[in-house]
Amino acid sequence: MKVINDNGCSWINDLRPRTNIKILSSTENCEWLIIGAGYTGLSAARKLSELNPNQKIILVDAQLAGEGASSRNSGYLVDTTLNDGFMLNKELENYKKKTDIYQLGIKVVKKFIKEYQVDCDWNECGKYFASSKNRRY
Ligand SMILES: Cc1cc2nc3c(=O)[nH]c(=O)nc-3n(C[C@H](O)[C@H](O)[C@H](O)COP(=O)(O)OP(=O)(O)OC[C@H]3O[C@@H](n4cnc5c(N)ncnc54)[C@H](O)[C@@H]3O)c2cc1C
Structure with a gap:
C-alpha cells in the first residue's frame, strides 16, 4: 500500500516530516479492518479492542495516520x-x-x-x- 500524503496542506508541511511510517506490505487476516485513522477510526479501534481484547484489529489510512483533520485541526x-x-x-x-x-x-x-x-x-x-x-x- 502506497502512502499518499496531502502535500498541499501547510499545517502538515510546517511540521518535521515523520519517519516512523508503517506500510502494509503483506496479506493480513484480522477480525476487524478499520479504514481511516482519524477520530472516528481511532475511537472505533479503541472501543473494539476494549470489547474484544483477543481479536486482531487493523487500522489503515490512505495518508499518514494521524496527519489528517483529526490531528491538524x-x-x-x-x-x-x-x-x-x-x-x-x-x-x-x-x-x-x-x-x-x-x-x-x-x-x-x-x-x-x-x-x-x-x-x-x-x-x-x-x-x-x-x-x-x-x-x-
Ligand atoms: C482546519 C480545521 C480545523 C478544525 N478545528 C476543529 C476544532 O478545533 N475542534 C473540533 O472538534 N473539530 C475541528 N475540526 C473538525 C474535526 O477535525 C473533524 O470533525 C474530525 O477530524 C473528523 O474526524 P473523522 O475521523 O471523522 O475524519 P478525518 O479526521 O478526516 O479522518 C478520516 C481519515 O480517513 C482517511 N481516508 C479517507 N478515505 C480513505 C480511504 N478510501 N482509504 C483509506 N483511508 C481513507 C483519511 O486520510 C483520514 O485520515 C476542524 C477541521 C479542520 C479541517
Missing part, C-alpha cells in the same frame, strides 16, 4: 458550536440534549487523558464569543 473541544441550527425556543430541549452529548464527550476525553497520562497541553480556558461591527463616527 484547531484543537478546541467545545460544549457548543456556533452553527447548531437551533434558532427557536421550541427547539430548546433538543439544544440541551446536544449540549449534554458535547459535555459527556469532554468528560470522556478528560478521563482518557488522565488515565493514560496524555501530554496534550490540556487547557480549560473556556470559550469566548465576540462580535463587532463597523461604526461611523
